[in-house]
Amino acid sequence: MEPEPTTAALLEAILNLTNQVGSLQAQISSQGQQLAELKAICKETNNLVGDKDQGGAQTKPGPSTGPITPPTHSGGEAHTPGTVRPGLKAPFRPSRGTGFDSEDEEPRLPKKEPQGTPRRHLGYLTPFDAGSSVKQPKMDLPKPFKGDTRGRKATQWLDRMMLWVALHCNQFDEEEQMVVWILYHMTDKAADWALPIIGNIIKGKGNPPTTIQALTAKFKEAFANPDAKQATARKIAALTQTTTTSEYVTEFRNLMAELDWNTEAYIAQFVRGLHWKVKELLSTKDNIPDDDLEAIFAASVKIDNICWENEENRPKKTPAKSPVSTATTSTTTTQRVRLSEDPNYVTPEERDRRRASGLCVKCGQKGHGIKQCPNGWKATPKETAKVAQDKSEKE
Template identity: 30%
Template sequence: MPTPPPPAPVTAAAPQFVAVKVDHPDPYKGKIGSEAKQWLTCMLAWIWLNQRMFPTQVEVLSFLLMNMDNATGAWAHPHLDLLGSHCAIIQTMDDFKREFLLAFGDPDATRAAEQKITLLTQSGTCANYITKFCTLAMELDWNNAALHSQFAQGLHWEGGKYQPAGLDQQKLSNDPNFVSEEEQNRHRTKGACIKCSKMGHKFAECCTGWKATPREDKGKPKETAKIGKESGLDLGKD
C-alpha cells in the first residue's frame, strides 16, 4: 500500500497593507505664519501614514510641491521644474521644510519664542514647567546643549524661590557670573547675547557661557571723594 504524501505546510497569509482612509490636507493657499507650519505638519503626518504611496523621496517632494494654490504655486513651480537635477535647491525633505518655512513661515514667531523661553521660570509644578518649555522649544532650532542649559536656568530661578530667605539667593547674587533678569533684558534690548553680553551671536550659539558685567567697587569712589574733600579743607585753611 503506497505511503500517502505528507500534507503541504500551512503558510500564513501575508498581511495586507490597508491605507489609512484620511483625505490629505487641502492645497496650501499661502497664508503667512502659524498656518504655514500647521499645514506642513499635517501634510507630513498624512504622507507618513500613506508612505507606501511614495516609494521614493522625489515622489514625496513632487506631491508636496504640487499641492500649492494661488501665489504658492508660483513659488513651487520653479522648484518642481528642477526637481531631481543636481541644480535643485530642494533635494531632501529637510530642504523642503527649510525653504517652505523661509518663504511662508513667521520669523517673528521664532524671535518671540526665543524671548519667551529665556524668560520662562518654574512658577508651579515641574510638569507644568516642562510642558511650557517643550511647547516653546518646538518653535526653535536650538541644539540640545542650549536647550538643556536654558531648561536648568528656568529651574534655577524657582529653586531659590522656595529656599529659606537669604540662603541660595545670597549665594547667587554673590556669584560673579550671576546674570540677573534685568541685565538679561538690557543685553536683549541692545541685540547682544543675553549670556555673555557680546554682539554677533545668539544665546543658543554662545560658547562663553553665563558671564555677568563686572561690578564696580562702590567703596573706592567714596573713599576718593572723602580724600578730595579733606584735601580741599586743608587748602582752604592755608
C-alpha cells in the same frame, strides 16, 4: 528617356523615406500613448460612476483623497499610472482612496532595498509595513496651503503634510515624488512659489529640492517668520513655572520646537525657570545625568507630583476662633441694649416709617421736621431722677 538615378540620389531617397517612416512611427506611438491615457481616464470614471450607482463609498477625486498625479508645469494634463515623466527617476503610480490601493489593482509588495541603503527620510515615522496585515490608520489630507499665513501656521501645515506622506509612503516609489506631491497641494500665492519648483523637477533643470529635508529648508526660507527665532528665544527666556511642572515642561517643549539650541543651553534655561522647591529637590538627585534633558524633564515632573500629593494628604488644621471677634460681638450687643433703653433712641425701621408718613423723626408728630422740632429730646432716666431729687431738697 529619363536618366538613371545615381547611387547618391538613391541613398538620399532611402534616408528620406526612413526619416518619414520613423516620424510616422513616433506619431503612432504618441497616439497609442494618448489612447492608453484616455482608456485609463475612462476606466477611472467608470469605476467612480459604478461605485456611485451601487451605493458604495463614494470617492471624490481631489486633495481630500489619495495621491493623484500632479499636472506637468506646461500642459497641465495628468499622466497615467506607470508613465515615466521627464526628470523623475521612477514612474509615479498613484492609487485612489484615502491611503489604500484600489480593488482593481494588484497588491503592491514592499520594495526590497539593497543592504546599506539609507532608509527613506519619512519612513521611520510610521511602523506600518505595506505587506503587513495590520490596517493603517486613516488620516484626512490637510487642506491646500494658500500662502496667506506665515510663521508657525505655515510650518504646522508642512508638518501635517509630511505626516500624511509618511503614513502613505508605500504609495510613493521615490522621495522625490513625495516632494512633488507636497508642492502640488499649494494654491494661490503658495502655488506661485511651488509651480516653478515642480517644473524644474520634471524637466531636470536647476537644483530644485528633491528630498523632504531640502524641501523643508526651502519652505521655511519662503514662509517662515524670519524673526520667529528671536521672538521665541525671548519667550523661553522669560518662561517660568507658575503652575505644575508638567504644564511648564509642555510649554517649554513647544518653544523648543522653534529653536535650534544645543542641549546644554536647553537644560540651563529649563532649570532656571523651575520652581525653587522643585529645583532644590532636583539638585539632591545624584542619579540623574546632567546632560540628559529628557531625564531632567521626567525627574522634575515626578518631584512636583510628589510635592502636590504630599500637600493634599497633609492633615488640615481647623482654624481657632478668634477671641477678638467674640469681644466685638458682645460689645455690639451691649451697645444695642443701651440704645434701646434710651428714651430718645428711634430704631431704623421707625425712622423710615416716620419719614414715609411725613412725621418728625424726633418726636413722631406732624407739621414740622427734625430740625424745627419744638418738643426736643426726652429726658433720660438719670436726668429725671436728678430733677426729682432737686425738688425734694427744695421742699
